[in-house]
Amino acid sequence: MRKEICKTLILTAAIAAAPATFAQDNTSDTNASQHRFNATIGYAHQVPNGNPGNVVGSEADLDGSGAATLSGSWFVNDNIAIELWGTPDKFEQDVNLANGARGSYKTQPIALSGQYHFGQASQPIRPFVGLGYYQANIDSESFDATAANGQHIGLETPDGPIATVGADFNITDRWFARADARYMKGDADVSVAGNDTGESLKVDPWVVGVGVGTRF
Numbered sequence: 358m359r360k361e362i363c364k365t366l367i368l369t370a371a372i373a374a375a376p377a378t379f380a381q382d383n384t385s386d387t388n389a390s391q392h393r394f395n396a397t398i399g400y401a402h403q404v405p406n407g408n409p410g411n412v413v414g415s416e417a418d419l420d421g422s423g424a425a426t427l428s429g430s431w432f433v434n435d436n437i438a439i440e441l442w443g444t445p446d447k448f449e450q451d452v453n454l455a456n457g458a459r460g461s462y463k464t465q466p467i468a469l470s471g472q473y474h475f476g477q478a479s480q481p482i483r484p485f486v487g488l489g490y491y492q493a494n495i496d497s498e499s500f501d502a503t504a505a506n507g508q509h510i511g512l513e514t515p516d517g518p519i520a521t522v523g524a525d526f527n528i529t530d531r532w533f534a535r536a537d538a539r540y541m542k543g544d545a546d547v548s549v550a551g552n553d554t555g556e557s558l559k560v561d562p563w564v565v566g567v568g569v570g571t572r573f
C-alpha cells in the first residue's frame with residue numbers, strides 16, 4: 358500500500374508540472390517573484406551510510422546508485438516554499454555482507470519539506486535550505502541463499518527527517534538550473550521469513566543531484 362501511495366503522489370506532481378513545463382507562453386515577466394510555483398526534473402546519486410549495521414548477524418556494506426528525480430514547489434512568499442520531492446524510478450542498492458554473501462534491494466523515496474530561499478527571486482544564484490519528512494519504500498530484496506539459509510530477507514520502509522541544502526542558478530525569469538544535496542535519517546528493520554530479527558540498517562543516505570526547472 359505504501360508503495361502505491363508513493364507512486365501516486367510522485368505521478369501527481371509530474372502531471373501537475375507537465376503543462377507548465379511544455380506550454381509556456383511568450384510573455385516575459387520582469388519580476389521572477391511573480392511565479393509562485395516551480396517544477397524541477399533532475400538526476401541524483403544516492404550514497405548510503407558506510408557503516409549501516411548488521412543483516413542476519415553479519416556486518417553490511419551498502420553501495421549507492423543513481424535515479425531520476427522530480428520535485429514541485431509552492432512559494433508562500435518570495436522566500437518560503439513547500440516542496441514535494443521524489444523519484445519516478447528507484448535507487449538500486451547493493452548489499453555486501455562480511456560473511457561473503459551478497460544482496461540487493463530497491464528504494465523509492467518521497468519527501469515533503471519546508472524551504473527557505475535566501476535573497477531575491479531575480480538574483481543570479483539563489484541558495485536555499487530545507488527541512489521535512491520522508492519515507493522510502495523498499496522492495497525487490499534479493500540475497501544469496503547462504504545469507505539466511507535460503508529464507509527471504511526483508512527490509513522495512515525507513516522514514517524520518519530530511520534536510521536539504523542547494524542553490525538555483527537563474528537562466529531566465531522562467532528557467533533555472535539546480536544543484537542540491539539531501540540527507541535522510543532513517544532505519545530499515547530487518548526480517549527473515551517475515552519474522553523481525555531485532556536488527557536495523559541505518560541507511561541514512563546522502564542524495565546529491567542536479568536538475569533543470571521552470572517557474573509558472
